[in-house]
Amino acid sequence: MSQEAGAQEKAPDVLLAVEHVSRSFSTGASTPPVPALKDVSFTVRRGEVVGLIGRSGAGKSTLLRCLCALERPQEGRILFNGQDLATLPETRLIDVRRRIGLVFQHFNLLNSRNVAGNIALSLQIAGWPRARQKERVAELLKLVGLEGFERKYPSQLSGGQKQRVGIARALAAKPDLLLCDEATSALDPESTAAILNLLEEINRSLGLTIVLITHEMDVVKRFARRVLVLDHGSLVEDGTMMDFLRNRARNPALSPLLAEIQPQLPPAYSSRLAPLPVTFRPEVKDRAWEESWRELLTRSPGAQLIMRLVLDSRTAISPLFSDLDRRFEVETHLLQGGVGTIGEALAGDMIIGLTGHRVPETVRYLQERASGMEVLGYVPSDR
Numbered sequence: 380m381s382q383e384a385g386a387q388e389k390a391p392d393v394l395l396a397v398e399h400v401s402r403s404f405s406t407g408a409s410t411p412p413v414p415a416l417k418d419v420s421f422t423v424r425r426g427e428v429v430g431l432i433g434r435s436g437a438g439k440s441t442l443l444r445c446l447c448a449l450e451r452p453q454e455g456r457i458l459f460n461g462q463d464l465a466t467l468p469e470t471r472l473i474d475v476r477r478r479i480g481l482v483f484q485h486f487n488l489l490n491s492r493n494v495a496g497n498i499a500l501s502l503q504i505a506g507w508p509r510a511r512q513k514e515r516v517a518e519l520l521k522l523v524g525l526e527g528f529e530r531k532y533p534s535q536l537s538g539g540q541k542q543r544v545g546i547a548r549a550l551a552a553k554p555d556l557l558l559c560d561e562a563t564s565a566l567d568p569e570s571t572a573a574i575l576n577l578l579e580e581i582n583r584s585l586g587l588t589i590v591l592i593t594h595e596m597d598v599v600k601r602f603a604r605r606v607l608v609l610d611h612g613s614l615v616e617d618g619t620m621m622d623f624l625r626n627r628a629r630n631p632a633l634s635p636l637l638a639e640i641q642p643q644l645p646p647a648y649s650s651r652l653a654p655l656p657v658t659f660r661p662e663v664k665d666r667a668w669e670e671s672w673r674e675l676l677t678r679s680p681g682a683q684l685i686m687r688l689v690l691d692s693r694t695a696i697s698p699l700f701s702d703l704d705r706r707f708e709v710e711t712h713l714l715q716g717g718v719g720t721i722g723e724a725l726a727g728d729m730i731i732g733l734t735g736h737r738v739p740e741t742v743r744y745l746q747e748r749a750s751g752m753e754v755l756g757y758v759p760s761d762r
């Protein structure tokens with residue numbers, strides 16, 4: 380049995396398997412090659428919606444080009460429907476590319492063709508008989524909410540409408556995978572929300588696998604159930620949005636991305652935030668840390684311990700703050716954030732201040748209950 384057939388048999392629900400993919404670019408004889416992707420591995424199951432995020436230069440475009448077989452990795456395999464795009468002959472790659480629909484940031488519509496003509500172009504390229512093209516175009520216009528727009532030209536459409544045409548064109552030949560490259564980055568917030576809703580609807584109704592590549596954290600938070608994070612060419616996270624929030628403290632690469640969506644300490648507090656005399660280490664039952672808090676209170680009675688808390692849906696809706704007051708006689712101040720929807724579930728993401736003598740016990744108690752926690756420091760008493 381070939382390696383390819385073996386991979387497909389092992390996991391028939393896996394549409395895409397990226398295995399140890401590396402790609403670098405040479406920029407001249409005297410300079411070392413620039414690594415764009417370093418040993419990247421992940422799989423995407425059929426019907427999944429995955430958000431792939433990274434800052435500028437993280438390697439997103441390079442990965443996208445490898446996924447749609449426009450570029451080959453120097454190392455590793457990219458199995459799409461069990462076929463390795465890294466080694467498949469060019470003649471067979473043409474068929475593979477037809478199984479992948481691409482949605483672009485700047486829509487890439489032909490201005491000389493009307494809406495119907497732009498969508499039909501995909502069908503012509505895929506060799507659909509002319510008689511079936513008209514019916515398929517009508518079906519697609521209905522799907523993307525553009526019935527009655529077939530004779531309009533791109534110049535007569537808004538950005539959101541152009542992207543709907545782009546999505547219809549990408550779906551025309553019934554691909555197995557929809558790859559969206561910064562599909563909402565050129566749109567205003569309202570059109571972004573509408574396009575993300577449309578993609579969600581398409582995933583639900585057609586069961587289509589979608590990989591959305593973006594640098595916008597807000598888009599991923601809103602859309603994807605699973606998040607992949609690229610940083611300097613390496614895959615540094617693969618999990619749910621909640622995993623992502625939980626791991627913030629552990630993985631410094633995530634902080635700048637999460638700063639876009641997570642609550643930040645208000646300036647009145649951040650300007651006074653000081654490091655604790657002894658760092659809280661969640662893994663150690665540390666007497667020195669507990670004693671240092673009591674000693675700090677003698678110098679600054681009423682000091683507030685400042686921490687970031689991530690709560691799962693059950694804890695987020697529980698009366699947690701009054702529970703802390705009852706158990707430990709601490710006051711809890713909600714400084715920023717609260718409870719909202721993350722991915723598909725309700726969750727808490729907040730910054731709180733704790734005052735009281737039993738703050739160390741409270742922090743340990745929260746440690747057991749919170750999905751994620753980070754002690755940021757303390758703010759001295761202003762009394």
Ligand SMILES: Nc1ncnc2c1ncn2[C@@H]1O[C@H](COP(=O)(O)OP(=O)(O)OP(=O)(O)O)[C@@H](O)[C@H]1O
Nearest residue numbers: 404413414415433434435436437438439440441442
């Ligand atoms: N053709 C190329 N020649 C030389 N270097 C390249 C080439 N393509 C990409 N790179 C380099 O590879 C790295 C990753 O680039 P890539 O375009 O994949 O990142 P990106 O995450 O898509 O960034 P952006 O969000 O800014 O588009 C960068 O350091 C980039 O300069």
